Amino acid sequence: MAKKIGTQTIRFEKKLSVAAGAAIVGPLEGEGPLSTCFDSILTDDCCGEDSFEKGESMLMQKVYDALLAKARLSSTDIDLFIGGDLLNQIIATSYAVAKYDRPYWGIYNACATFGEALQIGSAALEAGMAKHIIASASSHFSSAERQFRTPLELGSQNAVTAQRTITGGGASLLGVNMGAPYITAITTGIIVDFECNDACDMSTAMAPAAAQTLLTHFRDTKTTFMDYDMVITGDLASIGVDIVSEMMRMEGYETKDHFTDCGLLIYDREKQPITDSGGSGAGCSAAVFNSYILNKLKTKEWNRVLLVPTGALLSSITSYQKRTIPAIAHAVVIENNFQGV
Amino acid sequence: MAKKIGTQTIRFEKKLSVAAGAAIVGPLEGEGPLSTCFDSILTDDCCGEDSFEKGESMLMQKVYDALLAKARLSSTDIDLFIGGDLLNQIIATSYAVAKYDRPYWGIYNACATFGEALQIGSAALEAGMAKHIIASASSHFSSAERQFRTPLELGSQNAVTAQRTITGGGASLLGVNMGAPYITAITTGIIVDFECNDACDMSTAMAPAAAQTLLTHFRDTKTTFMDYDMVITGDLASIGVDIVSEMMRMEGYETKDHFTDCGLLIYDREKQPITDSGGSGAGCSAAVFNSYILNKLKTKEWNRVLLVPTGALLSSITSYQKRTIPAIAHAVVIENNFQGV
Numbered sequence: 177m178a179k180k181i182g183t184q185t186i187r188f189e190k191k192l193s194v195a196a197g198a199a200i201v202g203p204l205e206g207e208g209p210l211s212t213c214f215d216s217i218l219t220d221d222c223c224g225e226d227s228f229e230k231g232e233s234m235l236m237q238k239v240y241d242a243l244l245a246k247a248r249l250s251s252t253d254i255d256l257f258i259g260g261d262l263l264n265q266i267i268a269t270s271y272a273v274a275k276y277d278r279p280y281w282g283i284y285n286a287c288a289t290f291g292e293a294l295q296i297g298s299a300a301l302e303a304g305m306a307k308h309i310i311a312s313a314s315s316h317f318s319s320a321e322r323q324f325r326t327p328l329e330l331g332s333q334n335a336v337t338a339q340r341t342i343t344g345g346g347a348s349l350l351g352v353n354m355g356a357p358y359i360t361a362i363t364t365g366i367i368v369d370f371e372c373n374d375a376c377d378m379s380t381a382m383a384p385a386a387a388q389t390l391l392t393h394f395r396d397t398k399t400t401f402m403d404y405d406m407v408i409t410g411d412l413a414s415i416g417v418d419i420v421s422e423m424m425r426m427e428g429y430e431t432k433d434h435f436t437d438c439g440l441l442i443y444d445r446e447k448q449p450i451t452d453s454g455g456s457g458a459g460c461s462a463a464v465f466n467s468y469i470l471n472k473l474k475t476k477e478w479n480r481v482l483l484v485p486t487g488a489l490l491s492s493i494t495s496y497q498k499r500t501i502p503a504i505a506h507a508v509v510i511e512n513n514f515q516g517v
Numbered sequence: 518m519a520k521k522i523g524t525q526t527i528r529f530e531k532k533l534s535v536a537a538g539a540a541i542v543g544p545l546e547g548e549g550p551l552s553t554c555f556d557s558i559l560t561d562d563c564c565g566e567d568s569f570e571k572g573e574s575m576l577m578q579k580v581y582d583a584l585l586a587k588a589r590l591s592s593t594d595i596d597l598f599i600g601g602d603l604l605n606q607i608i609a610t611s612y613a614v615a616k617y618d619r620p621y622w623g624i625y626n627a628c629a630t631f632g633e634a635l636q637i638g639s640a641a642l643e644a645g646m647a648k649h650i651i652a653s654a655s656s657h658f659s660s661a662e663r664q665f666r667t668p669l670e671l672g673s674q675n676a677v678t679a680q681r682t683i684t685g686g687g688a689s690l691l692g693v694n695m696g697a698p699y700i701t702a703i704t705t706g707i708i709v710d711f712e713c714n715d716a717c718d719m720s721t722a723m724a725p726a727a728a729q730t731l732l733t734h735f736r737d738t739k740t741t742f743m744d745y746d747m748v749i750t751g752d753l754a755s756i757g758v759d760i761v762s763e764m765m766r767m768e769g770y771e772t773k774d775h776f777t778d779c780g781l782l783i784y785d786r787e788k789q790p791i792t793d794s795g796g797s798g799a800g801c802s803a804a805v806f807n808s809y810i811l812n813k814l815k816t817k818e819w820n821r822v823l824l825v826p827t828g829a830l831l832s833s834i835t836s837y838q839k840r841t842i843p844a845i846a847h848a849v850v851i852e853n854n855f856q857g858v
Contacts, residue, residue, distance in 0.1 A: 364621070
């Protein structure tokens with residue numbers, strides 16, 4: 177049985193394996209530094225469909241199919257799909273999952289959704305409810321831009337603080353006793369609202385939530401950045417990473433070279449200036465985890481990672497109504513050495 | 518440890534109590550047949566706020582506060598909030614939960630969200646991750662109408678198949694060994710798409726999903742309608758209830774007087790003709806369960822209930838793009854007699 181440690185952290189008793197991962201990204205992400213890590217790179221970001229939204233669902237079906245092929249499973253072997261995305265009513269995920277005729281829990285914590293999917297998946301496995309679970313998240317630059325900001329056709333200029341919503345998705349196959357790495361502990365985030373209200377600067381809104389979750393996790397588990405080969409936030413990009421580093425330093429935690437962010441890893445900001453301050457989107461941590469990070473764990477280059485997807489819980493309605501932007505971050509420990517509760 | 522039964526059903530080992538429930542509704546719902554069951558009835562459906570969306574968040578804070586008061590707990594006693602609503606990016610729930618500084622998983626399965634919340638909460642309790650969990654869902658007539666259909670100011674005429682999104686929310690306090698009734702089993706739904714595409718007739722889109730989940734649940738558990746004091750779907754209202762009854766009859770299951778629907782219970786369609794074919798919305802099953810149904814279980818008038826919240830997974834974008842409406846239904850067994858796995 178799982179055990180609560182400190183205030184918000186849970187340590188699992190069972191060996192909760194991340195048995196396999198799959199990640200597919202759009203053309204721009206495929207030109208970035210992680211290009212060799214992905215399962216495939218789209219040449220057409222609509223995947224042959226006639227809308228961005230349909231394209232995003234098709235992207236996730238390609239991710240699920242790639243994952244099932246890698247794991248040599250058929251969809252009937254999957255007990256539960258858990259996932260979400262940024263589109264209103266998480267239609268990208270729901271319309272993608274519909275194809276497989278399997279039990280489904282749709283979830284939403286903005287760009288922290290993939291962290292939430294891993295956490296809920298871990299709960300269901302620890303409870304003995306499932307043998308195989310697929311946990312996923314996706315985002316799409318074009319469907320997100322027109323929903324949250326302006327239609328692409330307007331050609332609006334970006335703020336310097338803007339991030340680029342990545343086109344991409346990732347999915348993990350979770351199961352008990354299926355080999356390393358394992359999800360050994362989680363820290364479920366609380367909502368933190370520092371009263372930012374600039375929808376073009378979500379990293380500043382999310383950074384305090386990331387810092388709160390990191391601080392709580394470190395205190396609950398008596399660890400620091402140095403106890404992990406890498407601590408990796410979801411999509412804070414350059415501005416948010418600086419803020420979190422400074423906030424953690426003020427609390428006595430030096431990040432040194434043990435801290436990075438999926439939004440920084442996915443693009444080369446020098447060679448790809450169109451990506452502004454870096455990547456964002458629910459697909460960002462999902463795609464980077466299920467390619468680059470999982471590869472490093474499987475090859476034992478890294479043995480212990482803290483993944484902390486970060487989400488800004490706004491909508492276009494809350495922006496119109498001039499409300500502040502609450503944020504959340506969920507931490508997941510993934511490691512090769514299993515010690516148990 | 519939980520045990521899988523048949524194809525999609527899980528039976529729990531622990532005594533997962535629905536320790537308390539709270540439900541608050543809007544003025545129209547407060548004039549309906551269940552008026553004496555609710556914790557309170559709003560006179561102002563904006564709760565003093567200057568927008569419907571802010572009003573829906575405030576409604577949920579009132580529900581959470583009422584639940585905590587009933588259970589004699591403070592918010593610091595709650596290990597986890599699990600909930601969602603119909604608004605884009607589930608802002609009603611996220612902005613409501615923000616006040617409490619507690620770990621939060623946001624979820625979305627349209628009007629089946631409350632069923633999903635009870636299922637995920639059960640998983641977390643069975644896994645030993647939490648002592649007290651709050652599971653919730655809400656909806657608001659005015660915030661839903663302008664998001665999914667037309668602004669109220671247009672005064673558009675309703676289709677005869679239309680349902681009335683209820684203004685209301687409900688929350689359950691879940692915990693282990695806190696007395697009857699108990700969540701003893703769940704059947705997580707798969708997405709069913711009968712290729713309906715009329716957003717003014719969601720009950721026809723949802724009915725096949727409800728029938729699929731009921732059929733699977735009955736086969737998995739070797740039960741029928743007669744094994745429950747009442748089988749209660751979420752928000753199929755008059756049209757959907759007729760379709761499900763007929764579909765189940767064709768499979769050999771007579772509903773007799775053991776089948777009803779939260780969307781039928783909440784309004785008096787004769788005296789309240791404005792409610793069209795009945796109630797709908799994520800708050801519908803949440804509010805009716807946490808008042809009328811839970812009262813009947815606590816007083817032992819009913820001892821075994823199957824709650825089946827039903828959701829239509831469309832968005833306004835999918836309607837514009839002329840896509841079909843996939844649907845899902847999640848079943849939860851709540852009973853006073855605990856038998857274990």
